[in-house]
Amino acid sequence: MQTSNNSIQTPQSVDLVIEARWIAILDTEHVFLEHYALVVHADKIVDLQEIATARKQYLAKERISLDEHILIPGLINLHTHAAMNLMRGIADDLPLMTWLNQHIWPTERAVVFDDYVKDASLHACAEMLSGGITCFNDMYFYPSATAAAVSQSGMRASLGLLVTEFATNYAADADDYLQKGFEAHDGWRNNPMISSVIAPHAPYTVTNKTFEKVVIYAEQLGLGIHTHLHETRHEIVHSQEEFGVRPIQRLSELGLLGPGFLAAHGVHLLPQEIDLLHAYGCHIAHCPSSNLKLGSGIAPVADLVAKQVNVGLGTDSAASNNRLDMFTEMRMAALLAKGASEDPTSLPAHQVLKMATINAAKALGLDEKIGSIEIGKQADITAVKLSDLTISPCYDPISHLVYTCGREHVTHTWVAGELKYSNGIYANIEPMELKEIVKKWQPKLAQHKH
């Protein structure tokens, strides 16, 4: 058969074509595409095409066929303390103040220096990559050490420049925290994989004076703000006693609220406080497992969503979860919203998947770059195999992903177009390295367990 010269197209060279059974698009028209190819060149998604078309159109350095899998945007963990990963399960089933005063804080004072933070954060990165998480928003001491771990792992992160009043190994006072934070920020300024937010720890650990400085610096540097807010009833009572108002009102008066403001938790919120969050365009990092485990309560997520407050999902740390697992958080968030509101239509699967991806990207000011599978965005992609016999059948891949799958069904995690994890193997982390990290630190941490 002859073909005219006109109909012959020269195939375009690209780095990677992933042919998938499903691709989660999550826009209003198509929740998912079927039998499509995702085309990657360098660090970006450059096309989405039917498989047959993509085969003609692209000459790929690598072509992968995932015919039982769904591709989803890389999951974003919107609130965590990665370096607490080696404190996983060190003290469970305890009252909050016993947990903090007798276990977490003494352990931190004794062990937390930059070498610990680098090692434990690398361990957390390994856990997250294997569960399809490509980006996380962190808050901890020694953020430069966390940055080093992030860079080794090949993940993306938004790192908090932690500010609090109390002296630690890391910093002496609020000004010292700020100073050290800005030095860290300068250190990764030219790294496209790491961004910064200013992270005043919480209303009960930061003074008005420091919050005022935070607002000024955030504006000057164009940075967002990440803090714990309305996590416990105790925090609210304390604020009313000390400042005469609830914490969110205090932060509002201090000028913190705005579209760059991300509050972790938001468990106890009055209707007018939800309105306030909406009016200022603030974001919530909902951490359902942690809120339950610490006995903090159940956040009013159905109400937040109804009032169009942008909500993402976070694991919180391994000390209060004890998994950095966004599959568990997605399932927990969807189920808890339904149970708490006694409405099974609350927080459907596609909405909770958005929380774990594009909503989190918005909260971090990164939604132009990541959070969805769109041409031009970074190729941060997670592949999940939906066909395991014990979890079959699959009628709807999005609901299957949220209600049935676990992170053990993640087979590939790409970040910025590069495969960083696949089937038990990391691009840049050796299993022996993880083993040595645990072996080195576990005895030191256990020693300070009272």
Added chain:
Amino acid sequence: MQTSNNSIQTPQSVDLVIEARWIAILDTEHVFLEHYALVVHADKIVDLQEIATARKQYLAKERISLDEHILIPGLINLHTHAAMNLMRGIADDLPLMTWLNQHIWPTERAVVFDDYVKDASLHACAEMLSGGITCFNDMYFYPSATAAAVSQSGMRASLGLLVTEFATNYAADADDYLQKGFEAHDGWRNNPMISSVIAPHAPYTVTNKTFEKVVIYAEQLGLGIHTHLHETRHEIVHSQEEFGVRPIQRLSELGLLGPGFLAAHGVHLLPQEIDLLHAYGCHIAHCPSSNLKLGSGIAPVADLVAKQVNVGLGTDSAASNNRLDMFTEMRMAALLAKGASEDPTSLPAHQVLKMATINAAKALGLDEKIGSIEIGKQADITAVKLSDLTISPCYDPISHLVYTCGREHVTHTWVAGELKYSNGIYANIEPMELKEIVKKWQPKLAQHKH
């Protein structure tokens, strides 16, 4: 070196010795043993010894060393409908009555005959065995077909003799259900792996007259009773309108309550109703994921436990969960109890592991036989590997099991001394068989999805 003849003991021949890093005992003195061997002969646990001692004392046909694992009693799923496994995710995120009227019931009318029940139950058995579940308490049409699947898989089950008023493919009316139930019961009477309970479906689907018959038959045959109770607010309102009392009061007046009475759900309970359950020695099958997903609410588990009502855990069916996964239910139950009561000490890990094992055995009247690792009991044992790097470190194996592990960490499931599942392989189920089951039934089920 010489040894006197007196000190030489002839080693005793046994079938199996499992040497384990930890063994969960869960009695009041030892929550777990370390570096012990569990000795099995025929279908029973015959000894628990330090590893070195067991090596001298026993000549084992098979000796397995699990030096990074915990052995736990086989998990017991106290409330499920195994044959709904192929309806997993067929209709999520819908209002309860839409879900039932437009999806579940039409599908059941069209597809549910005994061949479907056999196939779908076998699929459920495979899912459960791979997640360390050795026994389940079921309620569905065609229990003899479920029994056939149970026998093939090698699991243990308590099968409900379902009773309801409405006509189905299976039975015409309540008397026909009872008749068919007793025939099924006769069929497995000599099978030590299968026991029976009478299972009137729910207060809103069973008349007083039928409940009265159930009470008489239960007494005559020495069988327990298993029903859905106080699952939704709607059920309670309906009962008040129709009978002038709440369902539990009605059942109490009809004589159902007693130590053989197991109520699934118990989501909405007044304090005096909890007292009533305690006074009669009734049992609750708590199904946290299902209660959340269907928007039923959150059961007052902390209160039930405080009042010493015996509570076990159930997955409910794959249509409302969507996993038959007792690890998920243990974690969910522990976290939800803490969050709902705002008390992080509520339902600690060792207590929730008891719910998933010995408490469930008590509820089924099987606690002399199964539910704990004790000499003389059946060797229903699950091994869980606690050392995966991404979930390390492990400070406390029981808390690690509940808060950190997933069912993917189960490596071996023994039932009555026989290995029925290990690392992806079943003793009596071929992967191809499961694949064919899904291939055969999924299109038929999807067709009746409206």
